[in-house]
Amino acid sequence: MGLRFLKISVVYFTIAVLIGLVMGIIHNFTLTSVHAHFNLLGWVSMALFGIIYCIFPSAAQTKLAKAHFWLHNIGLPLMQGALFIVLVTGNPGLTIVTIIGSLLIVLGVILFAINILNLKSNQNRISN
Numbered sequence: 001m002g003l004r005f006l007k008i009s010v011v012y013f014t015i016a017v018l019i020g021l022v023m024g025i026i027h028n029f030t031l032t033s034v035h036a037h038f039n040l041l042g043w044v045s046m047a048l049f050g051i052i053y054c055i056f057p058s059a060a061q062t063k064l065a066k067a068h069f070w071l072h073n074i075g076l077p078l079m080q081g082a083l084f085i086v087l088v089t090g091n092p093g094l095t096i097v098t099i100i101g102s103l104l105i106v107l108g109v110i111l112f113a114i115n116i117l118n119l120k121s122n123q124n125r126i127s128n
Helices: 002-026 032-055 063-089 092-117
Strands: none
Touching (some): 063 092
16 A cells, blocks of 8 residues: 555656646746645655555555545545636636545545554564
């Protein structure tokens, strides 16, 4: 699961960099929040999740980890895709999709927190 999180984080990083590049080229920074969320929730957070799951492989093998992965990877594209459309078109009709995506991410993060907080101090970690 850790490697899966790391690999998908690189995809989100690429998306964020491309959005930033396009904004810079056209000198229109309307999508700054989409760019920032793909960087923070996609690249940074997911890379950290992946590293943590690599350090604690027993946590990575749980149903919580799998649910966390899917909630985050359904929620983030929903949230940012809808926000992208709202910002580009000026039509707030998809705001509810942005909210639903956000809630999926929050639920996934809560599952991650529960998973990590349930680790025992002696659970298998990679050796130093």
